[in-house]
Structure formats: C-alpha cells, structure tokens
Amino acid sequence: MKPGGEVKKTTIKVITLGCSKNLVDSEKIMAQLPADRFQLMFEGQQSADIVIINTCGFINDAKEESIDTILGVLEARKRGTVREVLVTGCLSQRYKEELMQEIPEVDAWFGVHGPDDLFAYLKANYVANDPQRLLSTPNHYAYLKIAEGCDRTCSFCAIPMIRGAYRSLPVGLLVEETRMLAAKGVKEINLVAQDLSHYGIDISRKPLLGQLLQSLCSINGIEWIRLHYAYPHNFPDDVIQLMAAEPKICKYLDIPLQHINDSILLSMRRGHDRDGTIRFLERLRERVPGIALRTTLMVGYPGETEEMFDELMAFVRRIRFDRLGVFKYSPEENTRAYSLGDPVKSSVKKERAGAIMSLQSEISNGINLSRIGQRLKVIIDREESSFFAGRTEYDSPEIDNEVIIEKAPHLKPGQFTMATITNATEFDLHARAK
Numbered sequence: 001m002k003p004g005g006e007v008k009k010t011t012i013k014v015i016t017l018g019c020s021k022n023l024v025d026s027e028k029i030m031a032q033l034p035a036d037r038f039q040l041m042f043e044g045q046q047s048a049d050i051v052i053i054n055t056c057g058f059i060n061d062a063k064e065e066s067i068d069t070i071l072g073v074l075e076a077r078k079r080g081t082v083r084e085v086l087v088t089g090c091l092s093q094r095y096k097e098e099l100m101q102e103i104p105e106v107d108a109w110f111g112v113h114g115p116d117d118l119f120a121y122l123k124a125n126y127v128a129n130d131p132q133r134l135l136s137t138p139n140h141y142a143y144l145k146i147a148e149g150c151d152r153t154c155s156f157c158a159i160p161m162i163r164g165a166y167r168s169l170p171v172g173l174l175v176e177e178t179r180m181l182a183a184k185g186v187k188e189i190n191l192v193a194q195d196l197s198h199y200g201i202d203i204s205r206k207p208l209l210g211q212l213l214q215s216l217c218s219i220n221g222i223e224w225i226r227l228h229y230a231y232p233h234n235f236p237d238d239v240i241q242l243m244a245a246e247p248k249i250c251k252y253l254d255i256p257l258q259h260i261n262d263s264i265l266l267s268m269r270r271g272h273d274r275d276g277t278i279r280f281l282e283r284l285r286e287r288v289p290g291i292a293l294r295t296t297l298m299v300g301y302p303g304e305t306e307e308m309f310d311e312l313m314a315f316v317r318r319i320r321f322d323r324l325g326v327f328k329y330s331p332e333e334n335t336r337a338y339s340l341g342d343p344v345k346s347s348v349k350k351e352r353a354g355a356i357m358s359l360q361s362e363i364s365n366g367i368n369l370s371r372i373g374q375r376l377k378v379i380i381d382r383e384e385s386s387f388f389a390g391r392t393e394y395d396s397p398e399i400d401n402e403v404i405i406e407k408a409p410h411l412k413p414g415q416f417t418m419a420t421i422t423n424a425t426e427f428d429l430h431a432r433a434k
Contacts, residue, residue, distance in 0.1 A: 011048045013041040017062070017065055017069060018089070027134050051082050051086070063091060066091045087099070088109075094161070112162065133177070133181065139184065139185045139186065143191075144192065146193045147167060147169060147196075148194075149166045150163065174216070185221075187414070190228055191227050207236040210242055217246055227249075227253050229255075250393040251394065252395075256296035257295045261274065261312065268301065292394035294324065295324055295325075297316075302340035302341060317359065325399070368427075371429055372422065373421060374420070375419070377418060378419045380415050391403060402427075404429070405417075
C-alpha cells in the first residue's frame with residue numbers, strides 16, 4: 001500500500017508474437033484487465049510485475065521466436081525486473097505438456113480458447129464477446145478479427161488442431177466493435193481471419209462476407225476497409241462486386257496461394273488447381289480494375305522438384321503480383337504432410353525463396369516506377385526526422401510498401417492526403433503532398 005492508503009497497482013505487460021489475429025486477442029485481454037488493480041506497461045518499459053507472452057506456434061521460425069522470447073523474459077526475472085511469467089497463445093495450446101516439462105520456470109500456461117483461465121489466475125473476470133479493445137497499433141488503423149479457427153484440411157497446416165473449427169463472429173457484434181473503433185479515431189479497418197472466404201457459412205450455410213462489408217461501409221469515420229487472408233476456392237462473387245463499386249473497400253486482396261503446380265496443390269489438399277487459380281486471378285483483375293493482389297507462396301514442400309519450382313517462378317512472372325511473401329516449408333507434427341518427411345534440403349529451400357523474392361523485387365520495381373506522376377490518396381502512418389511515412393490503399397500496414405513524403409507543415413500522422421508520386425524504388429514510393 002502506498003503512503004496515504006492508496007493501493008499499489010500490479011504492473012502488467014503483454015508481449016504479442018505472430019500474426020495480427022494474435023494482436024487482436026492481446027488487445028482484448030488488455031482492455032479487460034481491471035484498471036483499479038493493474039497498470040499496463042508498454043513497449044520500451046522494461047520492468048513489470050507480470051509479463052504475459054502471447055505466442056505463435058505456426059512454423060519453426062515462429063516457434064523459435066516464441067521460445068526465445070520466453071527465455072528472455074525469464075532471464076529478466078532472474079535480474080529482478082519481472083515477478084511472474086505467464087504464457088498463452090498458439091505455442092502453449094499446442095505444446096503445453098512438453099513446455100511445462102522443459103521450461104518449468106514459467107508460472108502458468110494457457111491456451112487459445114478464451115482467456116477465462118488466464119483471467120481466473122489473475123483473479124479477474126473475462127467477458128466473452130466484449131468489443132472493447134486497447135489498441136496497440138497507431139490510433140488511425142486497427143485489425144478486425146471476424147472469425148476464429150479453420151475448417152480447411154491443408155496438409156501442412158496445424159492451425160485447425162490449434163484453433164479448432166471455423167467460428168464466425170456475428171455481424172452485429174463486428175459492427176458494434178467497428179463503431180467503437182471509429183469513435184476512437186480509427187479510419188482504416190483491416191479484416192483478418194484464417195479464411196475470409198468462409199465467413200458466415202457456419203452461421204447461415206452461405207457466405208456473409210458481403211453483408212458484413214456493406215454494414216461496415218455504412219459506419220461514419222471508417223474510410224478504408226482491407227481484406228486479408230482470403231481463400232481462392234469459392235470466393236464470394238458479391239464481394240468482388242462490392243470491391244469494384246464501393247470506394248471504402250480498398251482495391252487490395254491478400255490471397256495466400258502456396259503453390260501453382262497441380263501435384264503439389266493436390267498433396268497440400270488445397271482444393272484448387274492451376275487453371276482454376278489463374279482464371280480466378282484474371283477475373284479479379286478484369287472485374288476490379290487496378291486491384292493490388294498480395295499472395296504468400298511456399299517453397300520446399302515435400303516432392304517439390306526443380307521443374308515444379310520453375311513452374312512456380314513462371315507463374316509469378318505471368319501474374320506479376322503487387323505484393324508477395326515466401327515461406328520455407330517446415331514439417332509440423334500431426335499434420336498430414338508430416339509423414340512425407342522433409343526431403344528438400346534447407347539450402348535448396350533458401351535458394352528457391354531467394355530466387356522468388358529476387359524476381360518479385362524486379363516486378364515490384366516495375367509496378368512502382370509506373371506510379372511516378374500519379375496522384376494517390378495516402379494515409380500518414382508516422383513522422384520521422386526528415387519525412388512522413390504513409391501508405392496507399394494498395395498497401396497493408398507493416399508488411400507492404402510505404403510512401404515516403406517530403407516534410408510539410410500541414411501533415412500529421414493519421415491524416416489522409418493526396419500525394420503526387422515523384423520517384424520509386426523496389427519497395428517504396430516517394431511523393432510530395434500539396
């Protein structure tokens with residue numbers, strides 16, 4: 001107790017690893033921590049009574065980062081700057097028993113199916129479906145998680161066994177959450193789920209993504225709505241129509257494809273093939289002129305030959321994705337592909353990933369150079385010492401290109417402005433705002 005009878009609050013810090021869906025989970029946890037008992041500590045603040053680590057367990061690199069973070073916080077506890085270490089999220093959901101044996105210094109382990117147990121440990125109550133969020137992003141943009149889990153059976157992916165079956169959040173709840181975010185000053189909403197294309201089917205046996213988007217577009221203050229992690233098979237046609245007609249919906253689609261070779265896709269259990277994928281992408285570009293397509297590819301999947309990789313490279317040259325990322329395959333226990341082993345050498349995976357990213361650099365450079373002279377709407381994300389950094393509707397936060405804008409006294413973070421593109425590099429545009 002502090003002098004004067006005031007009760008000293010317990011300081012608590014939440015560290016989030018992995019994807020933006022994890023970030024939303026952490027923001028909801030932080031929003032419901034009782035303010036009369038807990039004081040939140042943020043990035044840059046080293047000490048805290050309690051540290052909660054929200055982990056990722058998707059692929060080897062993510063698992064290693066999670067383990068390294070846990071061990072780093074435990075070292076801080078040895079130095080006396082941390083009292084308790086709590087671990088939640090995908091890694092602890094998937095490997096809880098093993099981790100309890102290997103890292104017994106952690107005070108408690110929790111999974112992903114609702115933070116009830118975590119809050120019970122903290123002697124607090126967690127209210128499911130409470131839309132409150134404590135944003136850890138800049139105030140002008142936020143992620144909106146519209147569903148949990150996944151019903152796909154991709155052979156390489158452990159998400160269904162970690163997160164469970166697909167569960168859509170009700171449209172009304174998501175609208176309420178978005179209104180609340182808009183009231184806080186959020187102007188850009190980035191929709192995330194393991195599979196946007198499937199949204200609503202578990203509720204009404206038909207896709208409801210179009211209905212949700214129409215409702216979100218009606219909310220005052222929201223100017224950009226961006227779609228992440230769509231599945232190419234059975235993508236809702238009404239959403240394509242909306243993207244073409246509704247100015248609030250960014251002409252941007254993040255649609256992880258993984259590969260293009262039919263044999264690999266069949267082994268991956270993706271449910272789409274080469275020809276159907278190409279037709280879908282061409283139809284998107286025809287019906288939504290100017291759309292920016294982002295994809296994620298996987299190299300080194302068991303059985304991937306040089307010829308199959310060459311086919312993937314040719315596909316990237318043909319489609320010319322605006323944005324692209326690459327994963328190197330890692331075998332995941334209890335997935336269908338695990339029995340196939342890991343026959344492609346690590347050095348070959350690294351070489352193939354590098355080759356694709358080198359090709360994508362050339363493609364991105366060409367696309368960016370074509371923007372010179374265009375006047376584009378840009379949202380300002382941050383101010384640096386000699387410039388502002390922002391994004392067009394064709395770029396998602398954190399992962400895509402930035403627009404580097406000359407300093408001007410009328411600009412500030414969170415503001416939209418029109419900017420003329422004056423120069424371009426592989427992954428950045430340079431601009432002047434007027």
